[in-house]
Amino acid sequence: MLCILTLGLYFLIQSLIDPQSKEFHTLDKALKSWAPIFEIFQNSSAKLIIHPSETIQLSHNTTENWGSNIKDFPEYTALFFSTYSVLVKNTTNYDILYVKSEMEYNVTVNMTLEIEYMDRLHSSKIDRLVVHSKIRNPVNAKVCKMNGRGYWDIKTQSCYCHYNTVKVCIIVNDSLDIVDWYKNGCDGKGYYIQDMITWRTNNPYTNLSYPIIIEVRGESDPLVFASQNDLIEFSQSSKDYTILGAVLISISTLILSIPFSWLYCQKRKLRYSEMSSEPRYKDSI
Numbered sequence: 001m002l003c004i005l006t007l008g009l010y011f012l013i014q015s016l017i018d019p020q021s022k023e024f025h026t027l028d029k030a031l032k033s034w035a036p037i038f039e040i041f042q043n044s045s046a047k048l049i050i051h052p053s054e055t056i057q058l059s060h061n062t063t064e065n066w067g068s069n070i071k072d073f074p075e076y077t078a079l080f081f082s083t084y085s086v087l088v089k090n091t092t093n094y095d096i097l098y099v100k101s102e103m104e105y106n107v108t109v110n111m112t113l114e115i116e117y118m119d120r121l122h123s124s125k126i127d128r129l130v131v132h133s134k135i136r137n138p139v140n141a142k143v144c145k146m147n148g149r150g151y152w153d154i155k156t157q158s159c160y161c162h163y164n165t166v167k168v169c170i171i172v173n174d175s176l177d178i179v180d181w182y183k184n185g186c187d188g189k190g191y192y193i194q195d196m197i198t199w200r201t202n203n204p205y206t207n208l209s210y211p212i213i214i215e216v217r218g219e220s221d222p223l224v225f226a227s228q229n230d231l232i233e234f235s236q237s238s239k240d241y242t243i244l245g246a247v248l249i250s251i252s253t254l255i256l257s258i259p260f261s262w263l264y265c266q267k268r269k270l271r272y273s274e275m276s277s278e279p280r281y282k283d284s285i
């Protein structure tokens with residue numbers, strides 16, 4: 001119960017410190033450096049070249065769900081390039097990179113990102129982007145078969161699962177060159193996201209013609225900035241903290257007052273019994 005009281009006090013203190021407006025303030029500063037890059041993005045076009053005969057045009061995208069449900073969230077216009085495309089077509093070259101044995105591998109593609117801005121081409125190579133993986137999964141035979149997702153290999157006593165890449169995030173810097181892959185890509189989830197797919201046999205998975213979401217964002221993009229500065233999730237607002245703190249404190253004081261009043265009554269009873277029992281203690285000494 002004391003814990004809840006302490007937590008309530010902590011929330012009240014947080015409401016005074018108001019961490020959310022500090023976070024929004026940090027974000028506001030980032031938005032200032034985003035404004036000029038936003039315009040550059042607006043005046044640019046982008047495409048992915050997988051093969052001289054195969055290019056994928058990226059389109060401008062302003063969809064952003066991040067922060068939309070938070071009151072007082074700094075207003076800004078999102079802008080990035082995106083596409084939902086198949087990277088491995090029948091005619092496309094791809095590599096299969098094995099890890100130690102044939103049991104584990106990555107299917108990768110090479111491509112070039114080309115951004116055109118003011119008649120100037122900025123192109124960067126993206127080598128060995130993983131589009132599919134077969135990886136050992138540390139589960140036992142029962143779990144492996146129960147999910148019906150993996151293949152249980154008796155020889156190596158291991159479960160192998162197949163993963164398709166569903167989303168890739170590419171970050172470019174302010175001069176439109178690809179920066180190194182960011183661990184905390186577009187939304188803090190890494191530069192690519194993979195999904196496990198159902199594949200129960202040891203036959204190779206051959207259908208690589210699935211579309212992948214590709215996002216190209218600026219390094220100054222507020223979402224990218226936030227994911228690199230641990231700001232994707234915001235603290236509660238000052239008002240929420242006050243309400244939480246007040247509720248917790250009233251609940252705990254209310255509940256705490258029950259044993260205290262009980263203790264008070266007990267103490268009074270004890271006093272009477274102490275008086276009557278005192279002589280007996282003396283007897284025993």
Ligand SMILES: *[C@@H]1O[C@H](CO)[C@@H](O)[C@H](O)[C@H]1NC(C)=O
Binds near residue numbers: 036039040043
């Ligand atoms: C973008 O294009 C508009 C008109 O096409 C131009 O007025 C503006 O200066 C350009 N901005 C940048 C940053 O290139």
Ligand SMILES: *[C@@H]1O[C@H](CO)[C@@H](O)[C@H](O)[C@H]1NC(C)=O
Binds near residue numbers: 059061062083084
């Ligand atoms: C814009 O991006 C969002 C999030 O990645 C995606 O769901 C949506 O389909 C995209 N829209 C277009 C027109 O590409």
Ligand SMILES: *[C@@H]1O[C@H](CO)[C@@H](O)[C@H](O)[C@H]1NC(C)=O
Binds near residue numbers: 090091
């Ligand atoms: C895929 O490529 C192979 C040869 O590399 C060819 O035989 C086959 O017809 C192609 N399939 C399709 C659907 O284009």
Ligand SMILES: *[C@@H]1O[C@H](CO)[C@@H](O)[C@H](O)[C@H]1NC(C)=O
Binds near residue numbers: 094095110127128
């Ligand atoms: C992809 O690039 C790597 C090194 O950058 C190269 O070794 C490999 O052959 C390329 N793969 C294809 C299919 O072009």
Ligand SMILES: *[C@@H]1O[C@H](CO)[C@@H](O)[C@H](O)[C@H]1NC(C)=O
Binds near residue numbers: 097098099105106130
């Ligand atoms: C395959 O991809 C995984 C990530 O999915 C990575 O950790 C591993 O190093 C890659 N292996 C090879 C041989 O490229």
Ligand SMILES: *[C@@H]1O[C@H](CO)[C@@H](O)[C@H](O)[C@H]1NC(C)=O
Binds near residue numbers: 173174175176178179
């Ligand atoms: C962007 O990255 C390229 C290549 O790493 C580098 O040469 C350039 O100076 C960078 N530009 C900015 C504005 O950071």
Ligand SMILES: *[C@@H]1O[C@H](CO)[C@@H](O)[C@H](O)[C@H]1NC(C)=O
Binds near residue numbers: 208209210211
């Ligand atoms: C390959 O997978 C895609 C999407 O996952 C599906 O639409 C397509 O029908 C599949 N093709 C074959 C030959 O199974």
